[in-house]
Amino acid sequence: MTVPAVLGHLFPLTGAVLVGLGLCGFITLRHPLRQLLAVNVIGAGIFLILGGLGRGEGVTDPYPQALVITGIVVSVALTALGTAMIARLSEDRRAAGSGPDQPKDQDP
Amino acid sequence: MMLSAPLVLVLLPLIPAIISFALPERLAAWRNAANLVAATVKVGIVADLLRQVRGGVDLEWRYTFLPGHDFLLRVDTLALLFVSLSVFLWLVTTVYAIGYFGRGPNLARFFGFFNLCVLSATGVALSGTVVTFFLFYELLTLATWPLVVHNGDEKSLRAGRIYLAYTLAGSAAFLVGILWLKALVGSIEFTAPPDLSAVPPLTLTLIFVLCVGGLGVKAALFPLHGWLPTAMAAPAPVSALLHAVAVVKAGAFGIVRMIYDVYGIGTVAELGLGPPLAALAAFTILYGSLRAVMQDEIKTRLAYSTVSQVSYILLGASLIGPFAVIGGLVHLVHQGIMKITLFMCAGALANRLGIKAVTDLDGAGRLMPVTMAAFSIGALGMIGVPPVAGFISKWYLGIGGLQSDAAWVVAVLAGSSLLNAAYFLPMLYRAWLLPPPERAGFRELGTTRDRMLVLPAVVTAAAALAAGVFASSSFSPLTWAKLIAERGYLQ
Amino acid sequence: MTATFELILCVMILGTACVALFVRDFLTAIAFFVVFGNLLGLAWLAMGAVNVALAEIAIGAGVTGVLLVLTRSRLLALGEEIACGPARPWLRLGAAAACSAFTTLLAAAVLSIAPGDDLAPVVDGLMPRIGLDNPVTGVLMAFRAYDTLLESFVLLGALVAVWSLAPPAAWPQPPVALRMADPAALNVAGSFGRLLLPVALVMAAYLVWVGSDRPGGAFQGGTVLAGGFLLAAMGGAIGLPRSDDPRLRWALVAGPLVFLAIGLAGAATGRFLAYPDGTAKALIVTIEYVLAFSIGVTLALLVAGPPARAGTGP
Amino acid sequence: MTADLAPLLPLAVVWPLVLALFCLVPAWGPRMIALLPLAPVPALCAALLAPRDQIARLPGILLDGGLVLGDTGAVFLGGAALLWVCAGIYAARFLRTDPRPAGFALFWNVVLAGNLGVFVAADIVSFYVFFALVSLMAYPLVIHDRKPASLRAGTAYIVLAVIGETALLAAFMLASYHAGGSLWIADVRAGLGLPGSPSAILWLMILGFGIKAGLMPLHVWLPVAHPAAPVPASAVLSGAIVKAGIFGLLVFLPFGVPVPLAGTVLALLGFAGLFAGALLGLAQPGGKAVLAYSTVSQMGLVMGVLGAALAAGTPAAAVLPAAALYALGHGLSKGALFLSYGLAPWCGRGWRRALVAVALLLALSIAGLPFTAGALAKSAIKGPAGPFGATLIGLSALTSALVLARFLAVLPPARAGAGRPPLLLALPVLALAGAALVLPVVLYPAVAGKAPFAATTLASLLEGTWPLALAGLLVIGALALGLKPPLLPEGDLLDLMRRSVAAARAGFEAAVRTGAVSMHDSQGRPAAVWGDNLARIEALVRDRASIAVVLLVLMGALLAALLR
């Protein structure tokens, strides 16, 4: 295997590892905000795979680029919603006087 | 009209059903009128159909429901037997229900579902394909459930639960059976029994067990009868119709269809399915009677009696002989008329005198002689005392058993008669012979409502008597059952 | 040389990601996450994807970072600790094993895909029909304009969703004030914001303009604009609007609406989201400007969060 | 006879039913009791005038049935109608103060219709219907006074009646089937005589008819039921209704073909009843009970003869007329005796002596005093009875005489102030007694083919008299010594049966209860455990991290499945 061939896969492989890391983080981290961060890492990994595999001679395929940009915007929109929810939940918990600690998955 | 007479017949109860659901309580009189008119019209239509079918006219209405599954309504002799029974008893029960409830709560609901129930029963009768039958059979379950839980107390709710559990499980088994059969031999119409020769006997037997097991739930065949006695929590008009026509008969009718129109007697005989079924039916007959003897509540006793009596039909169907078929079919009608009489009377007693248990019956005959007279005729008919109709059924069943080399049938019939006597006669004894509790100023037929409560039972009791006395006249159930047997099953 | 650089870059990306995920202190985590985002931007640059790099740095690292920081401070103000969580050892071990297996499989799959810009020629072949030079913008605004249209609505929807979280009494108050608490800092930020807002406006306009031909475009422009708005708000240069302000609402919907209207106009003349010959560039630029403005406003408000009762700020 | 008299047969049956319907009309019901004597009139006419052996078909009724009047049937019909007429007259007076006249009239008429119908039915279905009517509808007559004793008696009656009905139903089904599906009695009887016919039919018939006719171990209802009914009802029960059972045996048993086993058993049981019935009757305190046991005894005689004839294969022509004659004589006499029992309290002074005289005459006739109608009947029936049977019959005169003497002994005393009995009560007694003493004599030639008393020899005279004389001696001796008979409860075996049934029932109920309790106990608490487990599973799958883990596992599974 020639070096450029490996290089061609370098970023996608990094992306794959990022996906795995993010997933591991999502499983082991309990706080929703941290899980949100983990999700963002997964997203970044996916984008790297998508973009990295579209890498050609010197320039990257515009098609995956466009998809990645769309993806990034969607993911920031969702992250915004997520953070807003986390903050509001915390407020509600505080107002209800329950412990601010772990999000409890109790029945509504 | 001529072409779609079956459809009209089936859908007619929809009109009073909708009217009943829609009318507010203060227009109860209009609701009652609508119900009565519809019931009467239906009797008229059926009378006309009886004439036509006797003349050999065949009416059907077909609609492709799913690929390979036709929705077929067909008027044949067997269908008409069931339909005539149901329309007649519908009319009677409508009158009775009006008298029974007066101005109670939930009546709009009651009459609405009552009509749906009749719709389903008519549909069951007129179904021309197995799938059509299944549709109405299931619809029947749904339409009767609200009637069973009508009273809304804990007992009714429990009864409703048990009823659903049994019947839905039954129809599920039935559905599996018919789909299995369909997968093997294609679409199944009653008029054209499928060619089963290519199917392995074991498979056929299994399918038969599934179907008969499924139908046997409604027909209250022995291990599957548990729902029926608890369903007694329903008000009397419901029990009456449930036991006489709608539910149990649908199951029995379905089994008749399965044996004669789907499998065909040849196949059933080849597979040797008749004797086990007959044995089971016989066991049910005796078991139901035995249990009935032990009950104190009147309606429960009647319910076990139904368990026992409906199996007469199955016994007749499974014996596979001309007389047995006739006996089974005619019992379909006779049992209906007699049992509805009993239930209506029981309801009247409970409604007017608060009598629910056998031990409360003391002197009921003195207080409500007309009701008790009707009850007595029904009870005697059940025992098989001639000339009430039950005797005719027993006669044909017995001879049919002998024709099929099953002399034990006679013994079963005899045993059942004795047991029937054992649980009916004490009731008559109490009612007629023991002194009543003091009830000042009680009048049985004081108001119109009273009369509507009592007279339907008199009508059906008279019908039961007439069906026996004039058994061989040209419009008797027996003659019709013979016609069915001749046209269909005696080749 | 390039290879070494890229290798080191990848290692750093992985390292920062690890730290961002698993470090105990959440502020550190955020800091590393922002660095991670910027490194990713570098990676995109290394791949020659300047458009993505811009978006990643502006949105992925910048806006997300701000969001995380703001949320953290809100939670802290409410007394909530953002702990790593009491994950049981066996869970960690299992998760690590499962994720490694997954990663291995994923890596194997990735390795068996040959990288290549096979679609680039196709795109290039189509570019003349819309009269633009930047193929990414071409894909975004023409070939896959449908995606972009829906995406603009996703962004709008996200804001509506965030608004829906408003406590009943808070509607239609502005979001929590972003003003800095420290007067000195506020002063600095205020002047900075006042200065930066026009700059941001100009820069956004420029980014959109060049987007037709060189890297840049509506999203990047919108992000810059949002950054300007946010800084200005922090410095108190501008107040955040009430959510029932009609001007605000029109500003929010203007971009998606214009996009949709032009798309429907295309449908009236031929095909949904088709640009009539010769008008493509003009229409695209129009859409991009309005869209960039709306995106800017939307993003800024997304970061600001749901309407809140006065006095519940950080 | 002319053909236009044919409708008399259906009329004979329908007319009482019409009267019964009138009884249902509230205003008329109580007055219908006055019309009771009219009810059997068409039947009486039919018995005399209706064409013989000509089937009157009833299309559409039951299973296309029909009515026919045979020779035997005519004797039974006529005798029964006569008895019913007399008893009707008696009842019209006797029940004048009864609290439930309408009900009595109703069931009287219904039972009458059934009783008459049995004698004229041409097909087994009609026969069965009429038989059921007469069996079951007699129940209200038995319990008419509603006294506890009557009710108990009624219960015994109805239980055995239903068993009998059921046995008959089964027998008829089998018989009809083996007669090739024919429903005509004639065919059925012919079929029964065929070699292949199952013996069960005969046994069932003996059971069914035997119950009705009081065959020995099945007779238990009779001594309690007959006395329980009002006097006129007792009279018809004992005089006419039991005859339905005898008639059934007569009509269905395949005489002419030897049926050794069934015949012998029937004969043994019958003759056992002949003596045991009489002896048990001696031990009864009540007059009506004594009469009832006498009936058991007399019917035992007839059935014993029938059994003997059946076993020997005696042809029907030799059996039927003699038995019919005997039944006729017994029916009328027993009716008269019952009525006289009811009459006794009304008769003061000389009237009582007259009554006792009539009763004594009747009793002696029944016992077979020579030159009485009873003696004629006995001599006629000895023919088919065979030598052994004839001896037994001869001996039975002793017991019969004793039991009837017992009856005379317990005849109730006159009421205070009783004088001349009411005409409407006395007339029927006289008429019946007359008929009982005359009619057999009149009919004897037709039966025996010779003039009555023609072959009377001294030997036969002695043979007929010595038991009676012995009886007279015994009675006189007993009276002289002041002996009292041991008192037995009515219905001998009945009490025993009742007690054992009660015990069995209690045991069974206890067993059921125990079973139910143990069923309840065995229901454990697996449901709760299941619920807990399900809740735990659900809590697990609701966790985000677990979902992610599951997701990974699922991915692995999917990939594995896809790669397979």
Place this chain on the structure above:
Amino acid sequence: MSPLDLLVAAPLAFMVAALVAGQGGRWLILAAGPVMLALSAWLVVLPPGVAHLVGDWDLPLGILLRADGVARLLVPATSACFVAVALYAWHEFSPKAGAETARAHTFWPMLYLMWGGSNAGYLTTDLFNLYVTIEMVSLAAVAMAAMGSLAAGLQYFLIALVGSLAYLLGVALLASHYDTVDATLLAVRARPDLPTLMAITVMTAGLLVKTALFPLHGWLPPAHAAAPAPASALLSAVVIKLGFVILLRLWFEAFAEIIRPAAMDLLGGMGALAILYGSVQAIRQERLKLLVAYSTVAQLGYLFLAFPLIANAQNPAEPWAAVLVHAVSHMLAKAAMFLAAGLMLKAVAGDRISDLAGLARAMPLSVTAFALAAISLAGLPPSGGFTAKFLLLHAAIEQGRVVPAAVLVIGGLLGAVYLFRPLSVAFSGSAAPAVRAEAPLRVAAPLALASLAIALGFAGMTLIELSSVAAPPAVAGPVQAEPGR
């Protein structure tokens, strides 16, 4: 102009309008309802094979919109649901005391966003475009779920996010591998190699999370049960269907040729477990809305149980139709049930099943709606649910598959058990609780939906014909499709 575009564009336009209109946003349904229903009708009657490329940009790049059987069945049903839910929500999400509230304002734009998103999802064949549409729908869904319980909403949000990303990962792999994400092109190009299978795996898994197939359903019951009734209705009826439709496109269109029977059986098995598990859990619930939510878990199982049945059928058109009919009737019935449940619970001011006593008298129409919906959900005739179950059972028996047949039967019975329990309570008692009369529209909405679900039972042939329009080859003909070869 084509309904394919307008079905997406119109709701988005209404979203904009609702956002701008503020207080008056709810009035828009009066315009949107007829418009969308008309467009749906137009879609149904389009000639077969209608499809077009957005902006006329050709395939490897462009996006194909298509009016196939799936869309023709699901779009009208979705529209019906939305219209009914909107009419129902009319009062609930209205300005209080003349002033806008957050919910009253944001509910309506989100409703339209969800509407547009689901329509877009049904119509497109582009896998990346589908990603955007599921995000549109999820976003609105999360917000609606959060209206009831923030905790449940957050849970839903995070899990859905993971699901979306898994799906996106697959799309990324496919896009790199085949240079297209169009399902119709992939059907031609796809090869059974590791990246493709990996992509199928992660996409499927991600979508299963969104569709809440057992054992990935944990997020669903709390979220669906807590949300306000109209939101619950949309979540249970519409939202989860989108993920399922994408799965259909993947498994029977794009990768029909390379998916092996074992995978089909795996999904079928999970479906079976879902039916049993969901039903058992539903039986155990004491709260009405949780019961209905678990019923959704169970009902979703049927959709997956059908997968192996379709794949192995002699005539796959029938089970294919069955699965679509089931989706449609579940949509209608479940929406109706949630709405009716909302009315009933509001009337008694409780949330437990035992609170419903006597309601059959007090609010017969709502109970009727609930009952009709229950009939369809339990698969009792005559109803769409029955037609679907009937066809599935038929297929299972025809193929001699005992386990699916048994599960279908048992599932139906369990369904009846849990659905008739609340009804039974509603029928109980003899006194009618005093209940404030509801607005006719609110009462009519669930009733109309439930009646539709029942009415579907009478239109079996039409539904089957519709479902076969432009069906993928794997499910079209009577020719045996050999998945996996």
